[in-house]
Amino acid sequence: MTFKPTDYLPYDFANRRHIGPSPDEMGKMLEVIGADSLDALVEDTMPESIRQKAPLEFGRPMSEREVLRHMREVAEKNDVLTSLIGQGYYGTVTPPAIQRNILENPAWYTAYTPYQPEISQGRLEALLNYQTMVSDLTGLEVANASLLDESTACAEAMTMAQRVSKTKVKAFFVDENCHPQNIGVMQTRAAPLGIEVIVGNPDDLEADKVFGAIFQYPGTHGHVRDFTAEIEALHANKAIGVVVADPLALTLLKEPGAMGADIAVGSTQRFGVPVGYGGPHAAYMSCKDAYKRSMPGRIIGVSIDAQGNRAYRLSLQTREQHIRREKANSNVCTAQALLAVMASMYAVFHGPEGLQAIAQRIHRKTARLAKGLEDAGFTVEPGVFFDTITVDVGLLQRGVLQHAVQEGINLRKVGKTKVGISLDETARSQTIEAVWRAFGIVQEDEDYTPEYRLPEKLLRETSYLDHPIFHMNRAETEMMRYMRRLADRDLALDRAMIPLGSCTMKLNAAVEMMPVSWEEFSNMHPFAPKDQVAGYTHMIDDLSDKLCQITGYDAISMQSNSGAQGEYAGLLTIAAYHRSQGEGHRNVCLIPMSAHGTNPASAQMVGWKVVAVKTAENGDIDVEDFRAKAEKHAENLAACMITYPSTHGVFEDTVHEICGITHEFGGQVYIDGANLNAMVGLSRPGDLGGDVSHLNLHKTFCIPHGGGGPGMGPIGVKAHLTQHLPGHPETGGQEGPVSAAPFGSPSILPISWAYVLLMGGEGLTQATRVAILNGNYIAKRLEGAFDILYKGPTGRVAHECIIDTRPFADSAGVTVDDIAKRLVDSGFHAPTMSWPVAGTLMVEPTESENKAELDRFCDAMLSIREEIRDIEEGRIDAENNPLKHAPHTMEDLVKDWDRPYTREQGCFPPGAFRVDKYWPPVNRVDNAWGDRNLVCICPPMDDYADAAE
Numbered sequence: 001m002t003f004k005p006t007d008y009l010p011y012d013f014a015n016r017r018h019i020g021p022s023p024d025e026m027g028k029m030l031e032v033i034g035a036d037s038l039d040a041l042v043e044d045t046m047p048e049s050i051r052q053k054a055p056l057e058f059g060r061p062m063s064e065r066e067v068l069r070h071m072r073e074v075a076e077k078n079d080v081l082t083s084l085i086g087q088g089y090y091g092t093v094t095p096p097a098i099q100r101n102i103l104e105n106p107a108w109y110t111a112y113t114p115y116q117p118e119i120s121q122g123r124l125e126a127l128l129n130y131q132t133m134v135s136d137l138t139g140l141e142v143a144n145a146s147l148l149d150e151s152t153a154c155a156e157a158m159t160m161a162q163r164v165s166k167t168k169v170k171a172f173f174v175d176e177n178c179h180p181q182n183i184g185v186m187q188t189r190a191a192p193l194g195i196e197v198i199v200g201n202p203d204d205l206e207a208d209k210v211f212g213a214i215f216q217y218p219g220t221h222g223h224v225r226d227f228t229a230e231i232e233a234l235h236a237n238k239a240i241g242v243v244v245a246d247p248l249a250l251t252l253l254k255e256p257g258a259m260g261a262d263i264a265v266g267s268t269q270r271f272g273v274p275v276g277y278g279g280p281h282a283a284y285m286s287c288k289d290a291y292k293r294s295m296p297g298r299i300i301g302v303s304i305d306a307q308g309n310r311a312y313r314l315s316l317q318t319r320e321q322h323i324r325r326e327k328a329n330s331n332v333c334t335a336q337a338l339l340a341v342m343a344s345m346y347a348v349f350h351g352p353e354g355l356q357a358i359a360q361r362i363h364r365k366t367a368r369l370a371k372g373l374e375d376a377g378f379t380v381e382p383g384v385f386f387d388t389i390t391v392d393v394g395l396l397q398r399g400v401l402q403h404a405v406q407e408g409i410n411l412r413k414v415g416k417t418k419v420g421i422s423l424d425e426t427a428r429s430q431t432i433e434a435v436w437r438a439f440g441i442v443q444e445d446e447d448y449t450p451e452y453r454l455p456e457k458l459l460r461e462t463s464y465l466d467h468p469i470f471h472m473n474r475a476e477t478e479m480m481r482y483m484r485r486l487a488d489r490d491l492a493l494d495r496a497m498i499p500l501g502s503c504t505m506k507l508n509a510a511v512e513m514m515p516v517s518w519e520e521f522s523n524m525h526p527f528a529p530k531d532q533v534a535g536y537t538h539m540i541d542d543l544s545d546k547l548c549q550i551t552g553y554d555a556i557s558m559q560s561n562s563g564a565q566g567e568y569a570g571l572l573t574i575a576a577y578h579r580s581q582g583e584g585h586r587n588v589c590l591i592p593m594s595a596h597g598t599n600p601a602s603a604q605m606v607g608w609k610v611v612a613v614k615t616a617e618n619g620d621i622d623v624e625d626f627r628a629k630a631e632k633h634a635e636n637l638a639a640c641m642i643t644y645p646s647t648h649g650v651f652e653d654t655v656h657e658i659c660g661i662t663h664e665f666g667g668q669v670y671i672d673g674a675n676l677n678a679m680v681g682l683s684r685p686g687d688l689g690g691d692v693s694h695l696n697l698h699k700t701f702c703i704p705h706g707g708g709g710p711g712m713g714p715i716g717v718k719a720h721l722t723q724h725l726p727g728h729p730e731t732g733g734q735e736g737p738v739s740a741a742p743f744g745s746p747s748i749l750p751i752s753w754a755y756v757l758l759m760g761g762e763g764l765t766q767a768t769r770v771a772i773l774n775g776n777y778i779a780k781r782l783e784g785a786f787d788i789l790y791k792g793p794t795g796r797v798a799h800e801c802i803i804d805t806r807p808f809a810d811s812a813g814v815t816v817d818d819i820a821k822r823l824v825d826s827g828f829h830a831p832t833m834s835w836p837v838a839g840t841l842m843v844e845p846t847e848s849e850n851k852a853e854l855d856r857f858c859d860a861m862l863s864i865r866e867e868i869r870d871i872e873e874g875r876i877d878a879e880n881n882p883l884k885h886a887p888h889t890m891e892d893l894v895k896d897w898d899r900p901y902t903r904e905q906g907c908f909p910p911g912a913f914r915v916d917k918y919w920p921p922v923n924r925v926d927n928a929w930g931d932r933n934l935v936c937i938c939p940p941m942d943d944y945a946d947a948a949e
């Protein structure tokens, strides 16, 4: 001990928990990069002209205990009633085994999107189970691995129907029995694309007038009907039939596929994912095999690895936005992977009999509830139903609703005279009796005998979830081990740095995650009366205020569920503003070539024309080209979309000029805020000239990536755009909704809120400085061995850097893939590959990684460079070497070894841990094979022999 027990030790390193390097380590790192201090480095890196004037003022940072206490107080302002409002959101029981082993397990929630299949086999299998579940329940061949919410899934189905239908008409029919938010989001999406939305009764469908139609099943007020005839009529007119279906109802009712539907969509929320005031949950989409190439979102496929063993991977349009840009099927990038995993585990846990039993129980309770009401003289609609009924109460509506609230229950207000009731898995006899009391009926649930009021002709006739994975032993032991086994196959942030440029894989602190599971946040219905949600309102307002301060914007909309949805919402806001100025014709969007693929994909969704702007030699936006194009399109210039600091990892000092040019020619400036981690506390997009930005709360603000979602992509806007922000059918506003719920996925906002409270203004600013330090440290340590593609005028990078690996293709036949896979042997997830520049790696360490981990990574990279040199200088064969065989598995280690390098060299390169070595479960996955032989449901059980052992 170097200090005496009586020495005063200030316990002031609370926010040190988030920041990786210790002050001591920072000193050493600054020495390596040749900067006198952290401030000097920042001065050197960030042009003076972009620095913010005043520091962030959030008051004193809180300790972890203080944050939990404070958040508990705020949470308790939420008044969680039993909500029987339905309308797409239902009570559900999250099996504790899933809550603890998935939702609250960093091995699952800190994983990245499975672009690197070799280190993602666990979550890929879980998502394949999800696809199999969706495909089975809906009776359609192909399913994707989740969409953002049911409403956006409906909208995606609409535009997909337009892509695949053979008719030229421009109208789409929407069943009036769709949930209002589904109708709202489809209308929002349709308008800029020139699609006419016809809302009506399916009986009035004119199939020759539309390219497709969507029907809700069961309908928002509980009606259950067969759409076979309507879909036949659509097909006779080359139009597409879409059914938006409740997957739990499908365990009892005829599936969309059996009605001839081409596409099915819906929400898997009630498969064990709490309502959470609107999200996050996984929406699903499935379709006929013929349409799979037009499907939005990601599809997991089955392929083989280098040894011919089965391996999973993302297939087809993975990263389609990067390749197809404005021609992409959709802008969906971050989806809802973690929630899809939860829903699939719910199905694995319960199996088909369990799901059917749950559905039956809900139905029987609804039947008893209805009978009790009818016996008391109330008129109940519809005659047959699954879980939702509507009661005509005439003038009593207000009284019944109020009385229900006194009983601790929220019912749905339907029109001026009706009340809607949806039962769910959590409903008990007491619930039913309380509802009856709200109607003035006093009786006991026990008095009623079980009864079914399902439509006879619509009973399901086919089996589902036949695959053995859904027939595991029902004991929790087996389930727990299955989840553990899958988690162990994956390399997530709980094991190693994930240095993904632009993705900001930073610490997701345990304390930030805890409130997500609190009942007060997780069990709130999104359409609960305003006076019950004071806690949420407080949190959303406070977080919004802080985000305004951080960004320099005047207002925040929390509605968008991902960065790409934020882009879309932001561009819509701009479009609405132009219309309000009588400039609705403006439809040209300038986007630099280096932009993230979601940018052009989003611009296309608002019906704009994308004009690409060149990149100058040094990686900056070519200002001359930008000006020329702005001028050329002056008449119609709607906006530019730029990223700051640029996707090349540099603070461009021309940003003011770019914004100025855009404004000069009547456009608005959209600044993609994905790189905000390089700015918080030091520079504000709103001050640079931005009119709108989205923030990726799942990057900069600590929401974990969940293996490909959830996310939150709120947008900040300047005052003149505030009134044009997204509205919502339930909460009002001048514009339509972009998401199903008014605040997107609010149940994960406690994570970001806790982060800003814990860090305080100075802590956040320090995080930014250290992010810049860590980025520059890696750039410096790799200098000489690798070329760093772009640097600022002072030779510094921002918070990330691009490593050029293209020269090795010629010098050694080594590709960026080889390097990425070789890093797996060292126990690392590869950096961002081939974006924004093909054949390069983009490294972003974030502030959360300490010096030891950065060094481990640099050592691994430097040793890879030496391996390349061995090929270059002829010391090892160009085909038979550790890079080409990477990644190495345990199997490689133990079987016969005939390679020109040692087992030690192959399996334990620098960086790899000896005891805690990460072994990928498969060798390199064959992508082309997978696309040629696309299978996206679980293969037969024989192939699981391994997993079952």
Ligand SMILES: *Cc1c(COP(=O)(O)O)cnc(C)c1O
Binding pocket: 332, 333, 334, 502, 503, 562, 563, 564, 565, 596, 598, 599, 643, 647, 672, 674, 675, 696, 711, 713
């Ligand atoms: C991550 C990212 C996006 C998209 O965000 P999602 O949440 O995945 O939709 C957009 N632009 C940039 C630069 C990004 O890095």
